Amino acid sequence: MSQEIAIVALTQRQSPNAEQVVQGDLVLSAEERLRSRYRCQTEDGIELLLDLPRGTVLQEGDLLTTATADWRVRVRAKAEPVLSVEAASPLDLLRMAYHLGNRHVPVEVTLTALKLSPDPVLREMLEHLGAAIAESNEPFYPETGAYRAHA
Incomplete structure (x- = not known):
């Protein structure tokens, strides 16, 4: 019996906030920070789907959250x-x-x-x-x- 792994869909971008608790860091290259829709992983191996508005440019420290903001990661420049x-x-x-x-x-x-x-x-x-x-x-x-x- 195979077990299906849930993928966290991140759809919202928030401004950097060093005080905010996050579930992980998402380390991205310059090219990856320009893409708005793709699958990736946190440093801890958690599968993510970025589904951000077209044209989103991610910056160091940005926070990405689920639609309900109950799960978030911090963007880091690779x-x-x-x-x-x-x-x-x-x-x-x-x-x-x-x-x-x-x-x-x-x-x-x-x-x-x-x-x-x-x-x-x-x-x-x-x-x-x-x-x-x-x-x-x-x-x-x-x-x-x-x-x-x-x-």
């Missing part, structure tokens, strides 16, 4: 491979941002660097433009775009 790109001047960095944007590459923008997922072709282009590039494994927070910023 460490993933990232290239950190620096330039000799702000103008050079701006040029690099232009070329990455022209290729529709997801980019995290900071005051002194651009961050992106590793790609050998893009790395070669950026080095040709004079970039200093460092590799790391860290949470990645690319810009969500002007039309998704407040989704």
Whole structure:
């Protein structure tokens, strides 16, 4: 006799609240934080179904709950491979941002660097433009775009 495993359906997003008790953490990559409907697991192996409104962009610390808010998880950003790109001047960095944007590459923008997922072709282009590039494994927070910023 097989036993059916219940899957928790998370349909609501709430703002971060460090005081809120949660049933688990959901560690997601940058790409996964942009998806609104799929199956996944908490760190403890609990099966979840995300069924969020289309266009939802999840951020570090967001709370996801069931429709009745009787069960919730906290979103955590997963460490993933990232290239950190620096330039000799702000103008050079701006040029690099232009070329990455022209290729529709997801980019995290900071005051002194651009961050992106590793790609050998893009790395070669950026080095040709004079970039200093460092590799790391860290949470990645690319810009969500002007039309998704407040989704």
